[in-house]
Amino acid sequence: MTIGALSTDLYELTMMAGYRRAGLTGSATFELYARRLPPSRSFLVAAGLEQALDFLETLRFSGEDIAYLRSLPHFGCVTDEFFDDYLPRFRFTGEVWAVEEGTPVFPPAPLLRVTAPLPEAQLVETALLAFITFQTTVASKAARITAAAAGRSVVEFGARRAHGVEAGVLAARAAYLAGCDGTSNVDAGRRFGIPVSGTMAHSWVLAFGDEEEAFTTYADCFRERAVLLLDTFDTLAAARRIPAAGLRPAAVRLDSGDLAGLSRQVRAILDGAGLSATKILASGDLDEGKIAALVSGGAPIDGFGVGAALSTSFDAPSLGAVYKLVELERRGGVAPVMKSSPDKETYPGRKQVWRVLESGRAVRDVLALADEPGPAGAVPLLEPVMRDGRRVRPSRALAALRERCRDELTRLPDAVRRLADPASYTVELSGGLRSLIARVARAQES
16 A cells, blocks of 8 residues: 555644755654553564555655645745655655564664654654554554463454554554464455464354354355354354264354353363364454463463454554654754653654673663664664665565564563563663763753
C-alpha cells in the first residue's frame, strides 16, 4: 500500500513552508522514542522499520496533492515557488539510523534517528510515528502473549478487530515478528510470507442446521487440514459427534465457556475414541493473563488464537512515542537543542544506544552521544539504514527478523521478561550526554 505525502498533520506542511521562507533549510536531527513504558510492560519490541523505509524512499507530492494544498486558506500567503518548484521536486534525501526490528528496547532510548534538511525531517514525523509505534505496540504485546503460551502455538486472529484493514495486515506482521506462529489474515500471508491458518465460523454449522452434516462436509472438503468448531450448540455433544461420524480432524476449536474444564472433557472424549492426534485449539477474547492461567492450570490446549488483544493491544493501545528535534545547523554551526517542559523534557544531541552484555545476557543500556565510545562489552543498537534517501542494505526477510527477535528476547534477564511484577531494566545516561544536558540548560537560562 502506497502512503502519500499528505498522510501527515497540517502543521508539518505549514512548518515546511515556513522553514523555507525563513531560510531554515540546513541539516536537522530528530529522534523517535517512547518517553516511558506503558503500564504492565517491562520492555518494547522494535517493529515497523521496513514500512517506514519504504515510505521515505517513495515519498512524493503528486499534482493532485499540490493542487489541494494550494487550495487551503492556510497557504494563501505562501509563494508560488513552494508549489511550483519545491514540492514537485521534493524527495527525502536524509540519513536514517535505526534499531533493528525485533530488538527489545527501553525508553527513553531512540528507536530511530533522522538527519535531513529541516523541512524534510519535519514532514515525515507523522508517518514515521505511525509506522514505528503501531507495529512496536503490537509486537510488544505479542511477545508477552507468546511467552505466556510457554511453547504452545499462538496464531494472530485480529484482523476483524483492527482499526482498519491495513492496520490488520501490519498487526499480523508485527505479531509474527514477535513470536506468533501464523495469522488468519490472508493478505498478510501473501505480502509477508506469514503462515496462514483458519478453522470455520459458527455460520458454517448454522448454515447446515445439522451439526454432524456440517462437520462431515467440512472434513470432506479439507481432509487432513480440517479444524472443527465445537461450541455452536453443545460443546461436549459436538465432540462426541466427531468419532461417531468416523471423522479424524487435525484439530478442534473451543471458542467459549470454561476453556480449562471443557478442554479436559473434550480431550478425554477424543482420546477415548482413539483420536489422541487431534489437537485442541482455544480462542475467544484471550490475552496473556488468560493464556498463562490456562497453561499453569494444565489445560490440555495445544494452541491459541488471539484477536483483539493483539491487533489493538487493548490494555496499552497507544505507545505515546514522540519525534523530537535534538540538533540542527544554526548560524554556521551545529547546535544541540532540548525542551525543558515539565514531564516532557528532551535530551540534546545525536545519540547512540549501547547494550552492555555479560556472558551473553543484557545487563543495562547506556544512552550516549553518537560520537562517544561505548562501554566495554557493549554493542550499538542504532545502525545506519538509509543515506541520501536510499537504503544502504537490502530489506530484511520477516522470517529472519522473527528468529532474531526470539534470540534477542532470550538475552534479557529472566526477571525483566516475566509477566507478573517484572523487574525494571537500567538505562543510564553517559557522562558526555549528562555534560551536554547541563551545558544546554545553562545556555537556555542565560
